[in-house]
Amino acid sequence: MNVEQARFNMIEQQIRPWDVLDSSILALLSVVRREDFVPPAHQALAFMDLEVPLPAGQAMLNPKVEARIVQDLNLSKRDNVLQIGAGSGYVTALLAHKAQRVIALENKTELVSLARNNLRKAQVSNAEIVEADGAQGFAAQGPYSAIVLTGSVTAVPQALFDQLKPGGRLLAIEGREPVMQAKLYTKNEQGQLTHEELFDTIAPPLDGLATDRPFTF
Secondary structure (H helix, E strand, O other), rough: OOOOHHHHHHHHHHHHHHHHOOOOHHHHHHHHHHHHOOOOHHHOOOOOOOOEEEEHOOOOOOOHHHHHHHHHOOOOOOOOOEEEEOOOHHHHHHHHHHHOOOEEEEOOOHHHHHHHHHHHHOOOOEEEEEEEEEHOHHHOOOEEEEEEEEEEEOOOOHHHHHOOOEEEEEEEEEOOOOOOEEEEEOOOOOOEEEEEEEOOOOOOEEOOOOOOOOOOO
């Protein structure tokens, strides 16, 4: 496989047509080598338009969804980011290149080790992988400028909204198959939340977070 040609094709044929037009994001996809975050058994899938299997029954998001998430968070080097679901560490690395600091929570021990090793090899020094329950967030290092859930949920846990700074953004893929939607929540200075609907997609559920809000009457 011609790796650089495959990377170029992924960016130009999958990602750019999905409204990823920020030149800094497109350049970043060439800098952070996706194949280095894919398990060796699935190297042939590194640039394909699909979810790549990971240990512990998890999966990497589709490349175009990963790119849209990073673009639509609109990060700056002043931002501290909380990521729920580290996976192999690939999205963590992308976020780290755009933000000041990233804390990524992962509840699968096997993936914690994998992500840490991948970030070390990629020389990403401003991201930390913490083994923890994503539904509770990580208040000890909050509040956060941005929070991102790299998997789907039926509803965002209130604990995550509580750990968002005024002016902060939270991006999540909400719903259940076959209907899911990426939403960007923004908290104003008074602590009120508004949201915009970004794009329709399907993503694997985040382990331990795919629970519904209770009905109220």
